[in-house]
Amino acid sequence: MGGTSRRDELYAALRSVIDPADRLVVLHSSLFAFRTPIEGLRGDLLAALRALVADGVTLALPAVTFEFCRTKEYHHRRSVPNTGVLVEWFLDLPEVRRTPHPVYSFAVAGPLAEELTACRSDTAFGADTVFEVFEREAARIVTLGASWNSCTQVHRYEELAEVPYRHTMKVTGTADFGAGPAGLDLTMIVRDTALDSTLDFAPVFDRLRDTGLMARAGLWGAAVESVSTTDLARVCDAMLTDDPWVLLREPRVIEHRARQLAREPVRLALLGSRNQEILATEMSAEGRRVLGHEPCALHAPEYGMLAREIHDPASALRGFDAHASFFTDRLEDVLAVDGLDEGVDDRLPDAVEHYAGLVSAYAATTDRPVFVLSFAPLQPSTVDTSGIVADANRLLREGLGGHEHVHVVDLAEVVARAGGGPLVDARLWQVGRIPYGVALSAALARRFWGLALSVLGRTARVVVTDLDNTLWHGVVGEDGIEGIQVGTDHPGNAHRKLQLVLKSLREQGVALAVCSKNDEDLALRAIRQHSGMALREDDFVALEIGWRPKPEAIADIAARLNVGLANVLFLDDNPVERARVREFLPQVIVPELPEDPADYAHTLLDSPFVTVFNVTDADRRRTEQYRAREKVERQRRGYERIEDFYASLGTELHISPLTDGNVARAAQLCAKTNQFNTTTRRHSRAELRRLAAAPDSDVLVLGVADRFSAREELGVVVLTHDGTETTVDCYLLSCRVLGRGVETGALRWLAARLAADGRTRLHGLVLPTERNAPCRTVFADEGYTPGDADGSWHLDLIGDHSAPSWLRVVDHTDAETDHA
Numbered sequence: 001m002g003g004t005s006r007r008d009e010l011y012a013a014l015r016s017v018i019d020p021a022d023r024l025v026v027l028h029s030s031l032f033a034f035r036t037p038i039e040g041l042r043g044d045l046l047a048a049l050r051a052l053v054a055d056g057v058t059l060a061l062p063a064v065t066f067e068f069c070r071t072k073e074y075h076h077r078r079s080v081p082n083t084g085v086l087v088e089w090f091l092d093l094p095e096v097r098r099t100p101h102p103v104y105s106f107a108v109a110g111p112l113a114e115e116l117t118a119c120r121s122d123t124a125f126g127a128d129t130v131f132e133v134f135e136r137e138a139a140r141i142v143t144l145g146a147s148w149n150s151c152t153q154v155h156r157y158e159e160l161a162e163v164p165y166r167h168t169m170k171v172t173g174t175a176d177f178g179a180g181p182a183g184l185d186l187t188m189i190v191r192d193t194a195l196d197s198t199l200d201f202a203p204v205f206d207r208l209r210d211t212g213l214m215a216r217a218g219l220w221g222a223a224v225e226s227v228s229t230t231d232l233a234r235v236c237d238a239m240l241t242d243d244p245w246v247l248l249r250e251p252r253v254i255e256h257r258a259r260q261l262a263r264e265p266v267r268l269a270l271l272g273s274r275n276q277e278i279l280a281t282e283m284s285a286e287g288r289r290v291l292g293h294e295p296c297a298l299h300a301p302e303y304g305m306l307a308r309e310i311h312d313p314a315s316a317l318r319g320f321d322a323h324a325s326f327f328t329d330r331l332e333d334v335l336a337v338d339g340l341d342e343g344v345d346d347r348l349p350d351a352v353e354h355y356a357g358l359v360s361a362y363a364a365t366t367d368r369p370v371f372v373l374s375f376a377p378l379q380p381s382t383v384d385t386s387g388i389v390a391d392a393n394r395l396l397r398e399g400l401g402g403h404e405h406v407h408v409v410d411l412a413e414v415v416a417r418a419g420g421g422p423l424v425d426a427r428l429w430q431v432g433r434i435p436y437g438v439a440l441s442a443a444l445a446r447r448f449w450g451l452a453l454s455v456l457g458r459t460a461r462v463v464v465t466d467l468d469n470t471l472w473h474g475v476v477g478e479d480g481i482e483g484i485q486v487g488t489d490h491p492g493n494a495h496r497k498l499q500l501v502l503k504s505l506r507e508q509g510v511a512l513a514v515c516s517k518n519d520e521d522l523a524l525r526a527i528r529q530h531s532g533m534a535l536r537e538d539d540f541v542a543l544e545i546g547w548r549p550k551p552e553a554i555a556d557i558a559a560r561l562n563v564g565l566a567n568v569l570f571l572d573d574n575p576v577e578r579a580r581v582r583e584f585l586p587q588v589i590v591p592e593l594p595e596d597p598a599d600y601a602h603t604l605l606d607s608p609f610v611t612v613f614n615v616t617d618a619d620r621r622r623t624e625q626y627r628a629r630e631k632v633e634r635q636r637r638g639y640e641r642i643e644d645f646y647a648s649l650g651t652e653l654h655i656s657p658l659t660d661g662n663v664a665r666a667a668q669l670c671a672k673t674n675q676f677n678t679t680t681r682r683h684s685r686a687e688l689r690r691l692a693a694a695p696d697s698d699v700l701v702l703g704v705a706d707r708f709s710a711r712e713e714l715g716v717v718v719l720t721h722d723g724t725e726t727t728v729d730c731y732l733l734s735c736r737v738l739g740r741g742v743e744t745g746a747l748r749w750l751a752a753r754l755a756a757d758g759r760t761r762l763h764g765l766v767l768p769t770e771r772n773a774p775c776r777t778v779f780a781d782e783g784y785t786p787g788d789a790d791g792s793w794h795l796d797l798i799g800d801h802s803a804p805s806w807l808r809v810v811d812h813t814d815a816e817t818d819h820a
Contacts, residue, residue, distance in 0.1 A: 204235055460609045467526075500534050678772070699717070
């Protein structure tokens with residue numbers, strides 16, 4: 001191929017994607033994409049570019065230099081561009097000038113060069129920058145073998161849209177644009193490095209391509225493409241308005257990550273008298289696994305400082321306000337001995353009493369849950385220590401019996417799940433007074449985090465499971481019902497063991513559902529008929545069996561059950577399906593299952609996300625409750641008027657004061673309700689009791705019954721009174737009752753009752769969180785007036801506020817006297 005013909009081909013390819021009316025062309029290049037000899041290529045390229053300039057086109061080639069952000073120094077000649085060799089060659093031409101910017105400069109030549117070199121240098125993409133000139137002049141952006149991800153013009157539209165993954169950064173340095181060095185304060189928008197995001201402009205340019213707004217030509221085995229900034233600006237604006245995360249790879253993952261980072265840190269206290277360094281390290285590592293990018297704070301007193309931190313009102317522990325606290329001392333630590341074979345019987349009662357007193361003293365300073373490890377034999381001994389340990393545990397439980405929010409954690413159960421390695425590492429103990437070995441510390445961390453997640457309402461409420469090679473061995477669509485294996489023999493016994501674990505979780509209140517790509521009739525027959533199945537159709541609250549994408553099917557299951565995606569756990573043997581759910585539904589809990597199905601059951605049991613703490617009767621009835629909700633949803637579809645649907649349910653709303661009989665359920669609702677929760681104030685059991693007993697506040701527990709389900713406590717209202725005005729401190733309802741008219745019906749009853757009591761005004765408050773969208777309009781829907789503060793609402797208690805006709809309200813506030 002001769003040099004002249006190659007220049008002509010290049011010029012022709014560029015001309016074919018440039019409109020005759022274009023006055024300004026921004027050229028992004030990557031010469032590695034072209035299959036052409038390197039010899040003479042520099043001359044051919046520059047000749048073609050000069051020919052375009054001779055046509056009256058202004059050329060602008062990016063000459064980006066990111067080093068300024070690191071070195072804080074820039075020179076218009078010495079700072080080498082990071083954007084390829086073509087711009088370096090272009091800058092060598094005498095007619096080419098460089099725009100004055102320490103990071104986003106351009107090599108320019110042509111009629112508009114002077115205007116471009118007069119642009120601002122103290123900011124990047126906004127007003128009076130080269131990027132605004134490109135847009136104003138309807139510049140043509142051309143890629144010469146380059147990826148569209150190199151198109152810096154898109155950053156202007158990110159800045160204009162104020163995308164949430166970028167923030168402003170200021171860099172102060174020295175820049176020489178040709179008149180000598182001078183100080184420069186540069187303002188830029190940069191990606192938040194904590195999000196670990198990757199740009200992906202493909203959606204924008206795919207739309208431009210698909211709508212015929214991109215010109216294209218082939219050249220030397222690669223592509224030359226172009227779009228106008230006018231079209232680019234319009235498409236970017238539309239797409240970023242619809243989804244501000246659209247220009248990122250895995251946008252839903254990064255959006256979820258950003259929300260995690262913005263949350264209040266989870267605060268956990270590790271309270272022991274010995275060196276807790278290894279346990280704290282394992283807790284931090286486990287925290288990263290279960291929380292992702294959500295912040296976490298741990299507090300562990302220095303060696304020997306536990307008692308001082310508990311008793312000192314000004315200590316770091318007392319100001320830490322832990323969401324959950326964990327006492328970690330072994331019996332050896334309580335007795336201040338190296339081993340239990342040292343003759344400790346006489347000292348045992350006083351030592352355990354002192355330890356229980358220390359725990360009690362701390363428990364008196366917090367309403368949050370306090371967990372205390374029981375005692376267990378952890379080291380070899382020359383004598384039988386089982387009796388000593390049993391006596392110590394009895395004394396510990398007796399000493400802690402007066403505190404409802406103090407709970408004993410069975411250390412022996414944690415030991416049974418610990419991996420290999422010594423429970424107590426003799427060397428670590430002798431060198432650093434570290435009480436637990438690494439393996440037991442890791443097991444404790446998993447258990448502690450499970451309890452913390454349960455306290456915070458973050459554990460799984462629904463487990464959605466695959467079928468083929470998950471609940472059974474084999475593929476029912478290929479092997480038939482008789483060909484799949486589940487039962488007492490290998491390999492089917494591993495899958496049956498998993499089913500038994502799932503069944504035990506169901507009995508503790510975790511609902512089960514199926515999501516499987518399968519023939520529905522065949523899969524259902526396998527569930528109903530295979531003799532080895534431990535789970536049957538009635539064990540599941542939802543069955544999504546078909547060929548839909550699993551993220552779509554899981555989202556539907558969660559929506560039908562009114563369960564937040566963050567409380568859904570997905571089990572699937574296929575790593576591709578797991579990855580797809582993580583990408584499109586990043587809130588969903590997706591454990592990484594091992595390759596060997598024999599370990600499936602252990603992996604699930606060992607997950608902190610299936611920890612069930614304080615199981616109530618309501619938890620045990622959850623499967624039936626979810627089934628009742630499914631019946632309600634089917635009933636809804638038969639009515640045109642929502643009022644007729646509500647009336648068909650025969651709903652009863654039971655309103656009771658806080659009592660000894662319902663305080664545990666009320667505290668559980670406060671801890672775990674996220675979607676319909678106006679303020680997300682996590683009132684503890686002790687705090688609810690205090691509010692119920694105070695003269696200026698009330699706590700109401702809402703029970704709901706209808707023709708599909710018996711009465712169950714599903715809501716809490718906390719009220720505070722000031723003269724004749726009342727404020728709803730918090731209003732929450734379980735997701736299972738939403739959509740039945742109870743949300744507004746309860747407010748109407750409340751307004752009528754308060755008016756009858758002589759109150760004149762009712763105030764509501766909604767504090768938005770990531771998950772409480774279902775309750776944000778509840779006060780507006782009832783005609784409340786917006787207040788001056790964000791989220792505040794007011795209602796004058798005049799006129800008729802009686803409950804709607806389709807809701808029967810049963811008022812127990814005067815009849816029940818066993819107040820908590």
